[in-house]
């Protein structure tokens with residue numbers, strides 16, 4: 024089974040388990056699993072290579088899963104493997120995430136099946152603008168607010184905001200994750216990793232793991248992994264291993280995150296970081312440590328390596344890095360897991376803050392954004408933790424239960 028199928032199976036398993044515990048009627052389950060609207064469009068653009076002009080037609084998608092609690096919200100992905108099944112599963116995940124942190128949004132996801140690295144800047148701009156033109160009838164400041172995801176970035180959001188504003192008037196709040204100069208939020212870039220570090224510290228403290236005594240291992244040193252590393256190092260944790268797609272580096276005495284960032288900025292990879300020893304991505308996951316943070320890919324911890332994990336706490340910075348069977352194995356071994364639903368929700372929270380600032384036309388400073396982020400994350404964590412203790416269930420079950428209950432309740436109140 025490929026990774027995407029494993030993830031869809033994993034998510035369905037967690038949902039079914041929560042539906043059972045909540046004793047939801049089958050018609051309610053059906054409604055909660057169904058998308059409100061699934062849009063598929065063709066995005067034709069002319070590609071010019073070596074003086075040759077050719078029309079290419081790309082497939083674009085937007086799945087609007089549920090908007091019982093507020094406008095649809097979710098990222099936009101440019102990747103060759105994008106398809107309706109994947110986008111549908113990710114749109115659902117957004118519904119549960121926005122509900123869990125109790126922000127007034129629903130869930131959506133979109134994308135184009137394209138390799139953005141094969142396009143030049145002009146072609147990427149044309150593709151983004153065409154996509155926005157065709158999606159304009161279903162997106163909007165109070166309807167559906169896209170954001171960047173894999174293969175898209177603040178520039179893509181700037182083009183989309185500009186395209187939408189041509190026909191609707193100046194509308195910064197139609198997308199989030201914009202450049203700061205166009206209404207982007209201070210703190211957005213580091214929000215996800217900062218949130219991961221905040222929650223890891225909160226749960227580690229509950230487990231009586233002090234920063235000074237805790238070794239941290241992080242797989243993935245991109246946006247999320249690097250800001251998690253900065254956040255944990257600032258709190259006094261010893262980060263002993265890091266990795267990227269090329270492999271890992273380790274130093275039992277602790278890696279200087281500042282030095283690692285400077286090295287990556289210069290060399291494009293962690294490989295060869297002075298003062299560290301090389302380690303494979305597979306071996307890195309199995310290192311003796313207190314806190315393990317998978318911050319790269321989905322389905323990283325599976326039945327094949329779950330029994331070899333030595334961490335006491337695993338914090339899911341990536342989406343679905345643990346398969347449901349591996350999750351059971353970790354639980355049986357007494358390893359605590361902070362689920363993705365909670366752990367990496369800092370990104371969508373910061374997106375919400377960007378939207379609020381745009382609506383108010385009143386930008387906040389970075390300290391205000393991060394203070395509010397911490398406060399909401401702590402609230403969400405406490406609600407999950409209390410439910411988990413009351414019901415004697417793990418944090419993942421509690422997070423799904425809370426989120427589903429909120430969405431179901433809103434659906435019933437609105438009378439869909």
Ligand code: NAD
Nearest residue numbers: 215243244245246247248267268318319340341342367370
């Ligand atoms: P990114 O592209 O900035 O970084 C990904 C990192 O993973 C890079 O260091 C890359 O080299 C590494 N990597 C890629 N393949 C790898 C492999 N096979 N083994 C080890 N490392 C590998 O991406 P990101 O924004 O940091 O996102 C990381 C994860 O977090 C993804 O699962 C993403 O869906 C999830 N996530 C991101 C955000 C966000 O705000 N960026 C929010 C929620 C969830």
